[in-house]
Amino acid sequence: MMNFNEKTLHKESIYEGRIVDVSVHDVELPNGKTSKREIINHPGAVAIIAVTSENKIVMVRQFRKALEKELLEIPAGKLEENEEPENSAARELEEETGYKTNQLTKVTSFYTSPGFADEIIHVYETDQLFEGVTYTDEDEFVELVEVTLDEAESLIKEEKIHDAKTIFAVHHIKQQRAQANLKND
Incomplete structure (x- = not known):
């Protein structure tokens, strides 16, 4: 070999x-x-697949300068120095969306662009949300958006959801719901 x-x-x-x-x-x-x-x-990042009690996927709309366009994305952010990914995920969820949770489950981790970057993103999920306080960074402007799974799939086709972590999240939710339906049949 x-x-x-x-x-x-x-x-x-x-x-x-x-x-x-x-x-x-x-x-x-x-x-x-x-x-x-x-x-x-890159120090690494976290992303959170958050689903409301109404079965809506929590996302944020923000402008991405590298792409010169707005995207809808799941909440995400950079790991702070010496911060555990799960703590970072809880912090980012509240900062960007105003939602808090006491229950995060790790889904996976993956490298975003291994051909030239060492960034790893840790993905968590929760459907146990309660109200917190939004407090984004002073140079961060985001809008909370909640969409159904069907809406998210349409937004992917329209390239309004156009980043890998969010497309992964939508497919993950779809797969989980399909598996749950199989168990219930």
Whole structure:
């Protein structure tokens, strides 16, 4: 079996920001040749699949500068230093939506763009919501939106829901509901 590891020969930090750091790595490839890798380092993130007692999916509408458009997304945010993902998920849910929960269940974790970034996102779910207080960051502008599963699937087709974590969340909810219907039959 071939060893695909790349050995870092030299690493240069070219940007240190509030959310990401960027470095360029000179690497030795498995065939002995060299190449460059541009790497984005990110502290990690959380996302929350929250469903109301009316079976509506909790989302936020926000403008995404990198895409120059508004998207509907499930609540999500960056892990703070030394913060446990579950605590971060509860904090982000309340900050962005005004909903609180005492019951979060981990669904999965996945890398968002492993070709150039080390960001991992931890996905949690809850259907146990109660009212809290919205308090977004001073540079964050979001609007709470609640949609049915059918509406969410239409919004995916319209590319108003157009990010991987939210599309994953919608498919996860659909799969869970299908499994529940099978058990009830």
